[in-house]
Amino acid sequence: MTGSQLTAARFAERIEALRVPTGRDRVRMREVFALAREFIDLPGTEIDKLLDSDVHEVRIGALSVMGKQAVRKNTPEDIRAELFALYLRRTDRINTWDLVDVSAHHVVGGYLRDKPRDVLYRLARSAHWWERRIAMLATLAFVRGGDLDDTFALAGLLVADTHERVQTVVGGMLREAGKHDRDRLLAFLDRHAATAPRVLLRYAIEHLDPEQRAHYLDRHHYEPYTAGSGRIGR
Known part of the structure; x- marks a missing residue:
């Protein structure tokens, strides 16, 4: 995926495209996590935007991206530090048990x-x-x-x-x-x-x-x- 496609807006669009028209109108979590793998290089500024979303699956995806970046062996220490700081700054948006x-x-x-x-x-x-x-x-x-x-x-x-x-x-x-x-x-x-x-x-x-x-x-x-x-x- 090119850098121009690594945006919060594009991620949110992809989430909505995955939505299953059932009674619960939900997105399957395995698909959210698979999408997070595609967006693993999403910049912190864009992850921050996703955490503002009122769509639960979008925030789940943002946090999944953060976790995948954090454990990736070639992620630089300064990026891990940025992820850590972002996580603590946005705990107000990490406020359900599954988001945590x-x-x-x-x-x-x-x-x-x-x-x-x-x-x-x-x-x-x-x-x-x-x-x-x-x-x-x-x-x-x-x-x-x-x-x-x-x-x-x-x-x-x-x-x-x-x-x-x-x-x-x-x-x-x-x-x-x-x-x-x-x-x-x-x-x-x-x-x-x-x-x-x-x-x-x-x-x-x-x-x-x-x-x-x-x-x-x-x-x-x-x-x-x-x-x-x-x-x-x-």
């Missing part, structure tokens, strides 16, 4: 792998649930390299969060960390299982032995009000 999950771990977590991570703790204390979800999901990039400290630290901050979309990602990241260090996960559960939200607990214990799952569920006695739902892993 498309690339928070690639754009935010990937950039911070060898850098200070104070920004994640600021996000974890945000009044906006999607920023708290970003903070937690970003640590997936660290977990995949066996670096678990921030995952457990942020989980400790968010273990009592009342929003289900935060609860699911905290539990999911604990589950992933537990694949690397089962004893550390069990120690966390020993401290928090009795009072953690039940959905968080169920995600965290998903890969434990049946007896261990039963043990921690039996200890649980707290069920806060929650709203919404959402799974990680897009």
Whole structure:
């Protein structure tokens, strides 16, 4: 694709051309992600324009482009830094669970792998649930390299969060960390299982032995009000 075609307007046009005239009038996500691969060289200024869109699939596509750029081996470090800065500047437009999950771990977590991570703790204390979800999901990039400290630290901050979309990602990241260090996960559960939200607990214990799952569920006695739902892993 030529540089003259790499524009936000062209991307949005292509999204609309993919729209399926069903009752939900939707675009299939696999087609959005395939289009993002075509537009992987989209400049940051054009990605920024896409994030302004009211069309959900357009924003999904923009974030998919960002994630693909961030993980591409030949992407220069200065471009990764620009993507990171753009992501944090536009969190107001990354405000659903699936928008977060498309690339928070690639754009935010990937950039911070060898850098200070104070920004994640600021996000974890945000009044906006999607920023708290970003903070937690970003640590997936660290977990995949066996670096678990921030995952457990942020989980400790968010273990009592009342929003289900935060609860699911905290539990999911604990589950992933537990694949690397089962004893550390069990120690966390020993401290928090009795009072953690039940959905968080169920995600965290998903890969434990049946007896261990039963043990921690039996200890649980707290069920806060929650709203919404959402799974990680897009």
